[in-house]
Amino acid sequence: MTDKTLLAIENVSISLPPGADRPFAIEGVSLTVNRNEIVCLVGESGSGKSMTAHAILRLLPDRTGVAQGSISFNGNDIAKADEPTMRKLRGGAISMIFQEPLSALNPLARVGQQIAESIITHTKPAPSREAVDARVQELIRGVGLPDPVALARSFPFQLSGGQRQRIMIAMAMANNPALLLADEPTTALDVTTQKQILALVKKLQAERGMGVLLITHDFGVVADVADRVVVMRNGRVVEQGTVDEVLRNPKDDYTKSLIAAVPGARSLTRTDRKITGEPLLDAVGLNKTFITKQGMFLPPRRTDAVQNISLGLKARETVAIVGESGSGKSTLGRLIMRLIEPDTGSVHFGGKDLLSQRGERLRQMRRKIQIVFQDPFAALDPRQKVGDAIAGGPIAYGTPAKEAMADAKRLLARVGLQESAASRYPHEFSGGQRQRICIARALALKPSVLVADEAVSALDVSVQAQVLQLLAELREEMNLAMIFITHDLRVAAEIADRIVVMRRGEIVEQGETQMIFQNPSDAYTRALLDAIPGRAMFAGPGARQAEAASA
Amino acid sequence: MTSASINSGGRVFAVALALAGWFVKFVAVVLVIATFNFILVHAAPGDPAQVIAGQSGASDEKLLAQLRAEYGLDKPYPIQLANYLKRVVTLDLGYSYRQQRTVASLILERLPATLLLTATAFTLALLSGIILGTLAGVRAGKWSDTLLTIVSLLLYATPVFWLGLMLVLLFSVQLDWLPAFGYVTIGVPMTTLQRMGDIGMHLILPAVSLAAVYLAIYTRLMRSSVLDVTHQDFIKTAKAKGLKQGRIIIRHILRNAMLPIVTVAGMQAGALVGGAVVIETVFAWPGLGRLIYDALLQRDYPVLLGVFLVMSVIVIALNLLTDTIYRVIDPRVSVRAAS
Numbered sequence: 001m002t003d004k005t006l007l008a009i010e011n012v013s014i015s016l017p018p019g020a021d022r023p024f025a026i027e028g029v030s031l032t033v034n035r036n037e038i039v040c041l042v043g044e045s046g047s048g049k050s051m052t053a054h055a056i057l058r059l060l061p062d063r064t065g066v067a068q069g070s071i072s073f074n075g076n077d078i079a080k081a082d083e084p085t086m087r088k089l090r091g092g093a094i095s096m097i098f099q100e101p102l103s104a105l106n107p108l109a110r111v112g113q114q115i116a117e118s119i120i121t122h123t124k125p126a127p128s129r130e131a132v133d134a135r136v137q138e139l140i141r142g143v144g145l146p147d148p149v150a151l152a153r154s155f156p157f158q159l160s161g162g163q164r165q166r167i168m169i170a171m172a173m174a175n176n177p178a179l180l181l182a183d184e185p186t187t188a189l190d191v192t193t194q195k196q197i198l199a200l201v202k203k204l205q206a207e208r209g210m211g212v213l214l215i216t217h218d219f220g221v222v223a224d225v226a227d228r229v230v231v232m233r234n235g236r237v238v239e240q241g242t243v244d245e246v247l248r249n250p251k252d253d254y255t256k257s258l259i260a261a262v263p264g265a266r267s268l269t270r271t272d273r274k275i276t277g278e279p280l281l282d283a284v285g286l287n288k289t290f291i292t293k294q295g296m297f298l299p300p301r302r303t304d305a306v307q308n309i310s311l312g313l314k315a316r317e318t319v320a321i322v323g324e325s326g327s328g329k330s331t332l333g334r335l336i337m338r339l340i341e342p343d344t345g346s347v348h349f350g351g352k353d354l355l356s357q358r359g360e361r362l363r364q365m366r367r368k369i370q371i372v373f374q375d376p377f378a379a380l381d382p383r384q385k386v387g388d389a390i391a392g393g394p395i396a397y398g399t400p401a402k403e404a405m406a407d408a409k410r411l412l413a414r415v416g417l418q419e420s421a422a423s424r425y426p427h428e429f430s431g432g433q434r435q436r437i438c439i440a441r442a443l444a445l446k447p448s449v450l451v452a453d454e455a456v457s458a459l460d461v462s463v464q465a466q467v468l469q470l471l472a473e474l475r476e477e478m479n480l481a482m483i484f485i486t487h488d489l490r491v492a493a494e495i496a497d498r499i500v501v502m503r504r505g506e507i508v509e510q511g512e513t514q515m516i517f518q519n520p521s522d523a524y525t526r527a528l529l530d531a532i533p534g535r536a537m538f539a540g541p542g543a544r545q546a547e548a549a550s551a
Numbered sequence: 552m553t554s555a556s557i558n559s560g561g562r563v564f565a566v567a568l569a570l571a572g573w574f575v576k577f578v579a580v581v582l583v584i585a586t587f588n589f590i591l592v593h594a595a596p597g598d599p600a601q602v603i604a605g606q607s608g609a610s611d612e613k614l615l616a617q618l619r620a621e622y623g624l625d626k627p628y629p630i631q632l633a634n635y636l637k638r639v640v641t642l643d644l645g646y647s648y649r650q651q652r653t654v655a656s657l658i659l660e661r662l663p664a665t666l667l668l669t670a671t672a673f674t675l676a677l678l679s680g681i682i683l684g685t686l687a688g689v690r691a692g693k694w695s696d697t698l699l700t701i702v703s704l705l706l707y708a709t710p711v712f713w714l715g716l717m718l719v720l721l722f723s724v725q726l727d728w729l730p731a732f733g734y735v736t737i738g739v740p741m742t743t744l745q746r747m748g749d750i751g752m753h754l755i756l757p758a759v760s761l762a763a764v765y766l767a768i769y770t771r772l773m774r775s776s777v778l779d780v781t782h783q784d785f786i787k788t789a790k791a792k793g794l795k796q797g798r799i800i801i802r803h804i805l806r807n808a809m810l811p812i813v814t815v816a817g818m819q820a821g822a823l824v825g826g827a828v829v830i831e832t833v834f835a836w837p838g839l840g841r842l843i844y845d846a847l848l849q850r851d852y853p854v855l856l857g858v859f860l861v862m863s864v865i866v867i868a869l870n871l872l873t874d875t876i877y878r879v880i881d882p883r884v885s886v887r888a889a890s
Contacts, residue, residue, distance in 0.1 A: 059790055091792035103784040108806050108881060117802070118792045155882045171792070 006179055006211040007033040007056065012069030012079070014051055014060065025051045025064060026235040033179065036209040038202065040222045040243075042258065043232035044460045045431065049215050052232070053181045056213075057090050073179065092122045095172035099184040101164035105156040111167045112136050112152025118174040139170040143200060161325060162193035166200065173204060180205070182214045186221065190324045190487035195531040198225050217460040219262045220490070220534030223247055231255045261462040262534060263490035273497060279312035279348075280481055281369075281449055286310070286335050286345035288328075305331040306342070307505040313449065318475060318482040320496035320513075322489055322528065328505040329485045333451050336483065337369050338362075349449075367397055370442035374454035376434035380426040386412070386437050387422025393445045404444075411440040415470060432463035436470065443478065450475075451483045456491060468494050489528050493517060501525045573871075580867060581860070585639050588859040589632050592852055599648065599850040600624055622648060639860065645853035649846075654857035657842060662861070664734055665838030667750075668831070669823045671758040676765035677816055681809065683766075684773020688808070689800055691778055699770065707767035715760035715833040722756060729756055732835040757834040761827060765819060769812060776808040783807075810881055817873025821866030 009032070014025040026048035033039045043049040054060050056071055056078075071079040078089065090096075098104040106114060115136045120126060127135075133152075140148035143166040156164055165185060172180060182201060186194035202225050205212050216222060222229055222243065230240040231252065239252040250256045288306040305328040313319055321329045334340045336347055338354055347354040349365055357365055373379040380389060390411060391404035399407070409419040415436040417429075426434055435455060442450055452471065456464040472495055475482055486492050492499050493513055500510040501524065509522040520526045529535075600618040619625040623634060638645060644654040687699040706714075723731035730736070730753050741749060780786065781804060789799045828840035835841075839858055846854035878884050 057791060059787055087793045087795065089793070090790065091794075096788075096791040098784060098788065100784060104788045106785045106789070106803050106807070107883060109802075117789075117794070121793050121798075157883045168788075171788075 004034045005032050006035045006074065007213070008070075008072045009052070009056070010070050010072070012052070012055060012071060013067045014048075014055055014064055015067035017063035022235075024067065024235060026055075026232075028069070029232070029235075029237050030069075031230045031237065031240065033211040033213050035178070035211050036205070037227040038205055038212040038214055038225050039228045039230060040226035041213060041215045041230050041232060042217065042219065042222055044217055044258075044462055046234075047232040048235040049232045050183055051235075053096070053183055053213060053215055056179075056181060057094055057096060058086050059090075059096070088122070091118050091172075091177075092175050093177055094179045094181065095175070095177040096181040096183065097165070097168045097172050097185050100188045101161060101168050102156060102188075104168060105164060107156055110153055110155055111159070111164075112140075112154075115139055115152070115167070115171045115174060118171050122175045135174070136170075139173055140167070142173065142204075143167070143170045144196075145170075160193075161189050162196060165189060165193075165197050169197075169200060169204070176208065177210065179211045179213070182212060184215050184217070187217070191489065191533070192324055192528060192531045194221075194533060195224075198533070201225065217462070218533060219247070219259050219461065220532065223534035231258070258462055261465040263461070263465065263468075263488070263494050273316065275314050275317045275497060277314055278351075280315045280317075280350060281313040281336060282348045283309070283311045283336050284346050284348075286332065286347070287343045288331055288335055288340065289343055304505050306335060309345075309502075309505075309507055311336070311500065311507075313481050313483060315448065315481055316475065316479055317498065318484055318496050320484040320486060320492035320499045321502055322486055322492050322499055323502035324487055326504075327502040329487075329502050330453055331505075332502070333371070333453050333483060333485050337371060337451055338366075339371075363397075367393075367445050368447050369449045369451065370445055370447040371451040371453060372435070372438045372442050372455040374457055376431050376438055376458065377426075379438050380434060382426055385423055385425060386429075389426075389437070390422070390441045390444045393441065397445065408440070408444060411444055412437070414474075415440045416466075430463075432459055432467060435459060435463075435467055439467075439470065439474070443474065443480075446478070448479070449481045449483065451485070453485045454487070455484075457486065457488065464491065465494075471495060488532075489517075490532050501528065577867060581864060582636060582639070584863040585636060585856070585860055586632065588856055588863075589635055592855050592859075593628060593631075595850075598624075599852055618648075635856065644857040644860065647846075647851055647854045649849050649851045650854070654853050657854060658839065658857055658861055661837060661839045661842045664836060665824065665827060665831070665840065668754065668757055668761065668836060668838060669820075669827050671754055672761035672827075673765070673816075673820055673823055675758060676762040676769055677812070679762075680766050680769020681773050681805075681812060684770040685777050685800065685805060685808070687770065687774040688777025688781065689796075689804075691774070696774075700774075703767040703770040706763045707771075709763065711760060711764060712829050712833050714763055715757065715830060718756050718760055719834075729753075731756070732833075734837050757830050757836050760833070761823070761830045765823070768819075769816065772812055772815060773808060776811050777804055780804050780808045806880060810877070813873060813877055813880065817870060817876075820869045820873075821862075824862055824865055 008030075010030050012029050013027045016023060016025050029048070029052055031039065031041070031052075041049045041052065051060065051064075055066055056073075058066075058078075060066075066079050069079065070077045073089070073094065078086065081089075105111065112133075116132045119132050119135055136152055137148035140151055145151050145163060145166050151159075151163075151167075156167075159167065168185075180201070185201065186197050189197060198221065201212060201214070204210065214221075214225065226243040228240065228242050229246040231238050231246070231254065233254050239246060239250065239255045246255060247259065250259055286306055286309045287304075290303045290305050291301070307328075309328075309332060311319070311321075311332070321332060323329045331340070335342045335345075338347065341355070349369065352365070354362075354365060380386075384392075387405055387408050390408035391399075391401065394404040394407060395401055405422065409422050412421050413419050417433060417436055417440075421429070421433075421437070426437065429437065435458075438455075455471075456467050459467060468491065471482070474480060482495075484492065484496055489499075496513050498510065499513050499516045501508050501516070501522065503524050509516065509520065509525045516525060517529065520529055599622070600615050616625070623631060626634075635645075644658065646653055647657060650657060683699055683703070687696045690696045719731045722729045732753075734753055735746065735750050736753075786799060786803055789803045794802075824839070827836075827838060828844060830836065831838045831840035832844065839862070843855065843858050845851070846858070
């Protein structure tokens with residue numbers, strides 16, 4: 001160990017409670033983090049990467065613990081340190097930020113108070129209120145947020161996802177930590193915000209000479225920020241090295257597959273899909289304004305979610321609607337499906353006016369437009385068997401139960417699951433498997449349009465690639481037209497024939513996928529392209545296309 | 552005029568409008584409740600005129616007709632209802648023909664005792680429930696949690712009157728620590744302070760008996776709520792900040808875990824006022840519960856209607872209070888309610 005070494009984890013195993021599916025969550029894991037460097041810990045869900053980071057601060061779930069190995073920080077073994085020592089480290093010399101900034105902040109306390117709490121806990125003797133307030137504002141300013149005084153008085157729900165994560169970072173910086181543990185800090189954010197947060201982490205790290213252990217499942221992120229990389233799988237380290245070594249010359253097959261899974265890393269082998277004809281679904285001049293009451297004493301707030309948007313979708317075509325959170329892309333998807341009614345505008349489906357349909361005819365039309373949602377955990381009824389969930393739709397439309405269940409089993413097999421999955425409950429499946437179930441459920445009704453609302457955003461990059469592949473196959477088999485709503489241009493590039501870029505309820509640019517990537521005309525589109533993680537390393541579909549074109 | 556002053560002017564107007572809107576709703580709800588009360592009371596079999604006549608020993612038709620005319624009982628129900636609602640709007644609760652007093656004076660005489668009993672029982676149940684539930688929640692699975700769970704289940708399963716009687720047997724009859732019944736010791740000259748102490752001693756047993764079931768409910772509810780909050784991400788954040796367990800419980804768990812309790816307690820506070828009848832009977836507590844009971848037996852419609860009305864106003868007021876408390880505790884509420 002050199003004096004540069006800040007954190008050294010050696011041969012650490014974490015035991016799981018008796019009765020778990022395996023005895024150890026992680027086994028024999030060794031890694032180091034030096035001062036002034038960013039180490040990325042990469043792996044899929046369940047690889048043990050999060051457990052490793054939590055073990056450092058001993059924030060492991062109940063009944064799990066470090067069974068063997070040593071964790072040394074600044075030369076002291078902290079794996080067996082007592083509780084008061086650990087408390088001093090937590091939020092002091094070692095701080096941590098988490099994946100979901102909304103749930104990681106106390107919903108009932110002002111964010112300024114939550115930052116102040118961290119300062120007060122670690123400052124002896126207790127500082128004056130003025131000193132704490134001044135420090136809180138300095139920290140908030142330090143993470144690039146405007147108007148620190150007003151912001152400190154906000155509650156978490158009043159902030160955007162990016163702002164919340166900045167607050168989390170400000171809290172983590174409160175006591176000038178030597179080591180920052182960042183557990184998937186950008187996974188819940190959209191691409192542009194992700195870029196800003198990563199840049200902020202990198203800036204703070206460089207300014208303070210901090211060591212950072214950043215956990216991610218996305219090699220794009222790794223390429224952007226990491227100095228060194230540690231790859232984990234099934235609780236073991238499979239490969240580690242400098243970012244150049246690992247990315248350019250991966251040795252382990254698993255690492256290779258993870259790198260290959262990064263959207264945009266693959267070349268676009270798209271043949272012309274020969275999409276012609278009249279639009280199947282034609283939306284013209286859609287407008288939707290949400291009016292939210294602000295409690296008793298405030299005037300209601302107006303949000304123009306969708307403004308004068310027209311969109312056509314031809315049979316078999318896939319159109320990606322791309323934009324940040326709040327751009328109105330999901331509202332547009334719901335308007336087109338008539339899950340919500342537009343204020344003005346028209347939607348025609350197969351030549352018929354969707355908005356004037358009532359009763360049975362509307363029901364028959366709805367059958368043809370199905371949706372897959374973002375969160376595969378919330379989208380399935382936890383007390384309904386998977387088979388019933390899939391067969392439920394066709395049965396409601398008159399298919400005999402037996403036939404519907406047979407179809408459901410066939411569909412399950414088609415989306416890559418066992419037929420026996422039909423008689424199991426959603427909680428028995430992983431996120432990726434659940435999303436496959438959701439796709440099967442949507443397709444059971446044999447729709448001609450599938451709306452995928454951020455359908456792969458909650459999934460690991462590697463699982464994402466598999467689900468995208470599945471969708472690409474299914475749309476050919478079933479002649480599906482797709483509206484693919486996403487915040488991630490990389491993902492859109494993987495599957496879309498045409499891309500529509502939305503911002504603040506309006507379409508800023510639309511065109512063929514390749515055209516958008518090669519010649520983005522709008523500044524916002526360029527910003528989105530620029531925000532693609534790992535763009536320098538993976539070149540991105542645009543650059544690849546450009547090379548191909550020039551060659 | 553600056554935009555700020557327009558805003559503040561608009562804000563005052565908005566507040567006035569909101570309050571006016573609330574008042575209109577309040578009056579409407581009270582009138583609907585009063586109508587229901589009227590229908591309910593008159594659906595019960597029995598004729599007040601006959602009861603009064605029976606009391607005075609005579610029951611000839613002429614007297615009955617005279618009584619009915621005197622109290623407006625000979626008119627059709629819709630007219631009686633209209634008359635009644637008219638009186639409700641003018642805050643006139645009517646006159647008890649049985650007691651020969653205004654209903655308002657009867658209620659005012661009994662109301663303080665009931666409010667004292669229920670408020671004490673409610674506070675006791677709520678505070679101990681929150682404390683015990685939190686203790687059980689943070690020690691989930693340990694023996695102290697198991698013990699608290701068993702005790703609260705026992706309390707929950709015990710009939711209120713039986714618990715009251717057993718407490719009397721133990722603390723009044725056997726130990727002679729506390730008075731067995733009544734509101735205040737009669738016939739002893741006392742200073743104000745002594746009188747308050749005396750009422751306090753009389754209050755303990757009925758308040759504890761009344762609180763028991765609710766205490767059990769709040770303990771169970773708080774326990775599961777604390778467990779729920781303990782596993783949320785922001786508790787991990789608090790831990791990662793280096794906070795001590797005690798501070799995490801007080802600053803981060805308690806307030807979040809109390810949200811469901813506030814909802815349930817708000818609904819039960821109203822029910823508690825009406826639910827005190829049994830306890831008031833067991834402990835001869837001179838409150839509204841006894842008044843209703845007697846009025847029911849005597850077909851004393853004006854008293855019944857008056858008590859019902861006062862209780863419904865209390866319930867509505869408590870609901871408003873709950874909403875306000877909820878808003879204070881949870882800043883998200885006004886946003887959530889609108890979306």
